[in-house]
Amino acid sequence: RHLKDELRARFPQSHSFLYRGDVFLFLHERKDFDGLSALAEEFRLKVIMSEELDDLFALPAHYRTAHEALELMMNPRFHGGSVCTVAWLRTPLLLKNIEGRRDLIAKEIRALAAHDKEKNTQYCETLYHYLTCCRSLKKTCDALFTHRNTVLYRIRRMQDDFHIPLDDPDAHADLLLGVSLLLFEEKGPDFFLRG
Incomplete structure (x- = not known):
């Protein structure tokens, strides 16, 4: 037919x-x-x-x-x-429209992504989930299927070694947008599709 x-x-x-x-x-x-x-x-x-x-x-x-x-x-x-x-598809569509604009991403986030790539770590994913879970440690652990101590270690390293301002609420939107754009480029649209 x-x-x-x-x-x-x-x-x-x-x-x-x-x-x-x-x-x-x-x-x-x-x-x-x-x-x-x-x-x-x-x-x-x-x-x-x-x-x-x-x-x-x-x-x-x-x-x-x-x-x-x-x-x-x-x-x-x-x-x-x-x-x-x-x-x-709203979130992946928004990110697609600004894909390639690394100039809009804070240097601290770019350094975090470079570390992830070089050392095969998950700091960007941890940051993304930590921010989307309203900084809830339990929800972040659940989203990542990762032990609490591992997530705490990553959060401390992000703050101490990469100077990610997680205690500054005014920086959260910028951090979330930057890390989302990097994750979109690295992992594709599927990363942002809700279960």
Whole structure:
């Protein structure tokens, strides 16, 4: 069967159309979204679901974001599945848009990443999880599947040897963005996909 016929049969109210090589489908109910997984598997497709449209005039902005998300899904480093939502890919999309801007990353974070690469350590991942877990030692340990003493050691070394200002709340956004960008470049978009 052809994809066009299959779309018409499975989603009769959606009126699919082709635009710049992408197939558009307006879904009306959540159950329609659930049917996309089987279709994506059968036809080996990548499917991205945008945010809800409040107004048809918002379509160009939604298209741009959806198309960028689709390009991200086509990246060989992406293994997050065949059907995704823009909301699920929001963080990797933001990072993709500033990828390569190492000039925006604090020198302390770059030194930490160089150490990770040279010594095969996980200081950047520890810093990322420590900040995203609101500096909770227990949550950081759980996220890394690492013993408490190991995480404490890494935190102390980050502060003492790399001069990472973990006690300065004003620096946290800068630290998180910098380490996230480095991890995106090193590990790819999958690192930021929520379980």
